[in-house]
Amino acid sequence: MTRMSHILIVDDDPHIRDLLAFALGKAGMSVAEASDGEDAQAAIARRMPDLMVLDINMPRLNGLDLCRMLRAEGGAGAALPILFLSSRDDEIDRIVGIEIGGDDYVVKPFSPREVVARVGAILKRGTRAAVGATTVTHNRLTLDTDGWEARWDEVPVALTATEFQLLLLFATSPAKVFSRDAIIDRLHGPGFAITDRTIDSHVRNLRGKFPGVDLVETRAGIGYRIGRCA
Template identity: 40%
Template sequence: MGSPGRGLVLVVEDEAAIAELAALYLKRDGFGVHVEADGGRALDAVRRLKPVAIVLDIGLSGMDGIEICKALRAAGDWTPVLFVTARDDELDRLLGLEIGADDYLTKPFSPRELAARVRTVLRRASGAAPAASVLTVGGARVDLTSRRAWAGDVEVSLTSTEFDLLTHLLRHPGQVLSRDQLLSAVWGYAAAAGTRTVDVHVAQLRAKLGPSSPIRTVRGIGYAADPA
């Protein structure tokens, strides 16, 4: 499994060469790695091994990556998930769906970038919050200390990435933020990584916040959180 100095990463990938390369670079980064090629066995591995993060291929045979992620979230398991997609139409499939993943990579990808993305997701998930502070814009509210979020009076479950994206928008009420600005501020990487990641997460946030969502699309530019 590798030396788990930074914790264990579960890689769910049915292409052996890709799985081996991902495991190699994650191990070089100090992670322990466990690889599964089957969706059902992957769910068992999550429950048994309690990984710190999951690298999850969407295009698995049988139970695919989206079904696995939905099953985890439905069971209350919010282990950070980084989806790996093989085709643009798989990204299209994610748009507007309340999946609960934290990041996305499209094949072919650099294994160094994969390791960097895993590190970034884990930093967001475990990052220290500022002193007690609550942000409210429109019908959305976040508590930065407890990292909890509400749509109106109803608490909603957000991934670490969704929480950070919503927080960044709420910190700049009424300000139009481009997709590139959001990528840099929330994900910490350049626009070359693909701005559609932002669209996917905004769609997920809107689905979770429902009518309380203050997020407005500014065509051709990006998004803004509008006060009521």
């Protein structure tokens, strides 16, 4: 029997929580709710979700600060997939959300179907990476797709779901240069409205987690590929 994905919805608007809880529940997912970042911390302590839908603007511990705390603490929270919600269609907010470790971003008002689709796409990344229980090695880099773990010289490096999948994409085709459009299609599926700058932010996050390492090579005007990792 397939395990039901557990989603934590964090938003100070009860109407939005109800709307998303209904849509996600109808899609076959279990749901927990929190009204702000502090309530979300308590909910995570009770049960680690498979993904968190997180509003940015909340009165107590906003979404950006909660994301920063989870990523800094390490452990399961460092890899928890996060879909940000925001009432502002501001590219700065969008890029900041991705740069601090968010996996995707939806602007209010939104279609519940779009949120469900994006949640499903993020969850599928983890499912695809886990299939086959294989290990991918590229010089000093090792990616364990069964344990969902990246290691550098056998030392674990905490990555988000999107960062892991992006690095896995590069490492499994080391000779290939991926355009930003190709990366978007591989990670999100065709038709998702993701900007090139979002991909650039994910790559920048990856590089920041492997300081001093030739991790990802930029081919000007073309895209990205795995570096030497030496």
